[in-house]
Amino acid sequence: MAEAGREIAALIEQVARLPGLGPRSARRLVLFLLKRRGQTMLPLAQALERVARGARDCAVCGNISGAEVCDICTDPRRATGEICVVADVADLWALERGGTFRGRYHVLGGLLSALDAVGPEELRLPALAARVADDGITEVILALDATVDGQTTAHYIAEALEGTGARVTSLAQGVPIGGELDYLDDGTITAALRARRALD
Amino acid sequence: MAEAGREIAALIEQVARLPGLGPRSARRLVLFLLKRRGQTMLPLAQALERVARGARDCAVCGNISGAEVCDICTDPRRATGEICVVADVADLWALERGGTFRGRYHVLGGLLSALDAVGPEELRLPALAARVADDGITEVILALDATVDGQTTAHYIAEALEGTGARVTSLAQGVPIGGELDYLDDGTITAALRARRALD
Secondary structure, X not given: OHHHHHHHHHHHHHHHOOOOOOHHHHHHHHHHHHOOHHHHHHHHHHHHHHHHHHOEEOOOOOOEEOOOOOHHHHOOOOOOOEEEEEOOHHHHHHHXXXXXXXXXXXXXXXXXXXXXXXXXXXXXHHHHHHXXXXXXXXXXXXXXXXXXXXXXXXXXXXXXXXXXXXXXXEOOOOOOXXXXXXXXXXXXXXXXXXXXXXXX | OHHHHHHHHXXXXXXXXXXXXXXXXXXXXXXXXXXXXXXXXXXXXXXXXXXXXXXXXXXXXXXXXXXXOOHHHHOXXXXXXXXXEEOOHHXXXXXXXXXXXXXXXXXXXXXXXXXXOEOHHXXXXXXHHHHHHHOOOOXXXXXXXXXXXXXHHHHHHHHHOOOXXXXXXXXXXXXXXXOOHHHOOHHHHHHHHHXXXXXX
């Protein structure tokens, strides 16, 4: 076992450093895989390697892609005039799961943050301004977190795009579907009340 | 993204089927890896593949090993006369982390279970009897779960080894280190009381 023992221990350490896992769950996970070396562990290793080698950041929007330009950016059925700005690929995935938005995206790669010293040059903000100026964008939808950093970034973008002719909008704030008023924070209730609308 | 998108979706599905993970944590995990393709994802894929290809079950004890016979079975510093019987490699790892036991192991690969229809032939029980008969084993320590299946298996082994001359012992039952009496179940308290011993 000498060699395998060391390699297994190193693998457990690698797995334990992944988000949501610790030494205990990493041991359980690796042992689970070790018992299914042929049917689970090897295919997983190969899928990971294939994706690790094949994936890259889309040159246009920053989405994770298998080509120079991603699927969404090259899809002719998607509206070219609307860009939805998200902080992260995870947010893009969340919106795609929703399936309502049929425009294109722009992934910033984070949010402006005074605390974490993230300035505009750390994010894909210049690229956004260039896209809006060059590609005839009519609407930029900001789908950013309803946090201080998210709102700071939203204001920064709105200012940066002033005078480009593109309309800058933001996701509505209000009561989430299935949300019970009793459990909502005051900020959400206030925002939902301010943005109240007539029943149609 | 067409190709990569499908491959990423397939990878997330594979990861979501692992123990302790679900669709949500799998997505988070894969995205974490996708952002660290070179420094985390590829090394992890390669470590998984190396271990998947290199590991095998020790022909003597059933431990997971990188060779025909495992490290523990070939270690000359470990007592040859004592075998500790465990249900699973996870239990062997737990005992090795303890670091007290310096004999060898026998991994059953499960426990007898009427409910799950696991009989002696599904486990490495015949191999255990053969080892005890052939290798001059003086003590067989049963380190099995304190559950119905664990105790059924323990009794089965004790009977099967009757007449071989090997002493069959079992882990002590009692109050766990750090355990508070107030929180212990009645069974443990009763067992600890029955097995009480003089302070030395």
